[in-house]
Amino acid sequence: MSAPLLSIVDVKKNYGAVAALDGVSLDVGAGEFFALLGPSGCGKTTLMRCIAGFETPDSGRLTLKGEDLSGVPPYRRPVNMMFQSYALFPHLDVFENVAFGLRRKGESKDVLQARVSELLEMTQLASFGARRINELSGGQRQRVALARALAPRPALLLLDEPLGALDRKLREETQFQLKEIQRKTQTSFVIVTHDQDEALALADRIAVMRAGKVEQIAAPEEIYERPATRFVAGFVGETNFIEGVITRDGAAFFETAFGRLPREGCALPDGARATLSVRPERIGVSRNGAGVAGRVEDFVFRGEYTLLRVRVAPDVALRVGAYEGRFAIGDEVTLAIAPDAGVLFAEAR
Structure with a gap:
């Protein structure tokens, strides 16, 4: 097997007496859609923040593309994050929101124009480039945020509850779009969610977490049909x-x-x-x-x-x-x- 894109080995993180991460180990492959699934307080968001560089583990090792991430600040990691709130810039139009990261990298006008146009087309927003953010629906804002996060071609994209603000029908429609975009870009996605249906629908593999530990890592079908623990059986689906x-x-x-x-x-x-x-x-x-x-x-x-x-x-x-x-x-x-x-x-x- 080829080496994993992201490797996490025995990572621990405490907040006082609380063990947010208690010896977490997992790998994410190149081009993989990976889900961190679990209830509130299980450690999935802390793990995502450690990957992004916003938190520093107390111990353990994280490597990305073979590089040890210890001491590497967030802005130097080939990682981007899409926040639940989307964090879009209301004073900029759709085109400039998507172009933001490319401008910061100093990309040429031609490269910037081509990349933004490509992503707007991919996210079905080609005719929305001049729109302001407050003129968009919730689903359209979600796609702008995704396009902006993908624009600099990160090796890994982290998604923090990305569909949580959408209603059920729109959320289900957006799941198909999100999976299609991930396949087209072949970018590795790591999604953090407490929504079991979302994880089952989107992910190639799922890590089910509980109290700072990983209970099981497997494909959605195996998680559902052959849960490794009673907790996984009860948390994922009805039983x-x-x-x-x-x-x-x-x-x-x-x-x-x-x-x-x-x-x-x-x-x-x-x-x-x-x-x-x-x-x-x-x-x-x-x-x-x-x-x-x-x-x-x-x-x-x-x-x-x-x-x-x-x-x-x-x-x-x-x-x-x-x-x-x-x-x-x-x-x-x-x-x-x-x-x-x-x-x-x-x-x-």
Whole structure:
């Protein structure tokens, strides 16, 4: 494999008694769209600021393009940042906002004109060059900020919650545009977000963070389908946590409060307490099929499917995705959980 563009090794950063970063290690490849995902206070913004040079780690090592970043000030790093607030200049038009970094670098008029025109075309703003910032919509401002950040051709672009100010529909539309622009420029992007859907939609790989540590680094599909920890399973997407005990009778079974579930590929020993994390869409539901008996307690219409809450034991209700048929509160149903559905975590919590 080729050397990573950005390498972070055992980085630690404390604020008093609080460990904002507690031994973080990860790599970002050239041309990769990488996401730092986690709840507020997990350390993702601190890590981004360390990469940019706005914070200095207490220990550890950061290298970019093989160069140690220790002591390198922000303005000398081949890194640019797009802020959540966009930080555009209201007294300048769109063209001059995008050209700002190029003028500071002393680029010639011809180079500046060509680069700004290229980026305005790429961000679908070719006819907006003379507009003032206050004449633009939120989505258009976001694209101006992106074009300005990309103009000096940084090796790495950091995006701090870049779509947070947009409404849901515009945010979803902008995700496609952002990914397309990243592919066209082949610039490495690192996005910081607490929005799991955003990370899953945009990133080639995701680092899920919690309390200053990295819980898992993987492609979106693996993060969702094979979470490494119970925290990742609960934070990324909806899931059911089912408590039980492993029993072995030739094959492996998971004994729960609502019955015995066969488990394929289970490596846990007989008698081990565990938690099964299973996504709502991995549980089949029917009115008279074989499986776990339950009663519909509530439901939420989600467009392409209906999310049911089904009581299967006095203390256990499962969320189930119903993609066919109509169900009402009080309906008797049966649930089917495949032997390979979900992920087992040892030791119930």
